[in-house]
Amino acid sequence: MIIECIDKKDIEKLTTVINTTKQLQSKEIIKGNPRLIFNNIDKQLNKTNLIEVICNNNRELINSCGGIDSFKSQVKEKFRLGGREKDRSVSVVFEVTSTVRKEILKRRINLEWESVYAKDYISLMQCFKCYRFGHKSDKCKENIPICGQCGQSGHDFKNCKSNDIKCIVCARANIKGCKINHVARDTKCPSMLKIKDKIMKSIDYGQC
Ligand SMILES: [Zn+2]
Ligand SMILES: [Zn+2]
Ligand SMILES: [Zn+2]
Structure with missing residues (x-):
């Protein structure tokens, strides 16, 4: 369970309470700098x-x-x-x-x-060979390219002849009710935005 605290004092209080309970243990998650x-x-x-x-x-x-x-x-x-x-x-x-x-x-x-x-600045590197995040295509471990347009494997988006538009990122994430009729590089791709949100939550923006 992750509990977000507003300030250091709250963290200390909570840590004391948790650590005096035998069945529980606590660990402070340090957020990264912006x-x-x-x-x-x-x-x-x-x-x-x-x-x-x-x-x-x-x-x-x-x-x-x-x-x-x-x-x-x-x-x-x-x-x-x-x-x-x-x-x-x-x-x-x-x-x-x-x-x-x-x-x-x-x-x-x-x-x-x-x-x-x-x-x-939030870095969300996307590979244009497999459309996963966190690496570039020159470091991709996938042998066969996946199409950023139709989501099929075996060709890249430049050579796509399909009329289908299916986001491979969203297809993989398989979130219920999520629309997948957009390209995998779409800046509004809901799965990508979810990943971005997760990254932002790991950064210490201080009290707003
Ligand atoms: Zn890749
Ligand atoms: Zn295609
Ligand atoms: Zn998508």
């Missing part, structure tokens, strides 16, 4: 420069996060997306604490010449 994505960041700004630029140009944000040192300890650049030779800008993904997340999402973040809005 991630934020900053788009259109000048590629020239490396990891160190970017954080300095943010610190220098966003006094209000830094103050509300307890000063520069406190801010820096709560923000970690995880990776960058894009940035091929012809690109001038990249997207940067940061891991932050729930406090910093709230403060960053409240306002535009000033950089050197422009300002940007950060957005929540």
Whole structure:
């Protein structure tokens, strides 16, 4: 059984109650930190420069996060997306604490010449060979491709000649009453949204 607690005190109280009962045992589930994505960041700004630029140009944000040192300890650049030779800008993904997340999402973040809005970043990698989540097609263990359009195996969606549209993700999930007449990459696929929701529940967004 999973019980969600609002704050640390509640967790402590509950843990004491549970652990004094002989038949029960408790374990605290630590949620992961949220991630934020900053788009259109000048590629020239490396990891160190970017954080300095943010610190220098966003006094209000830094103050509300307890000063520069406190801010820096709560923000970690995880990776960058894009940035091929012809690109001038990249997207940067940061891991932050729930406090910093709230403060960053409240306002535009000033950089050197422009300002940007950060957005929540949730990675939901989907394989376009088997349409499962959590890996890309180059790491797929399936030998035969599955069609993202009709859900049949033996061809991919580019070579689909069927008139049927059947989402293989939903067909596999087999949820009662779930509509499956959409493609497997549909951004509104109910099974995909369910997985996304589960991921979001495992992240510590703090008190809203
Ligand atoms: Zn796969
Ligand atoms: Zn097909
Ligand atoms: Zn679906």
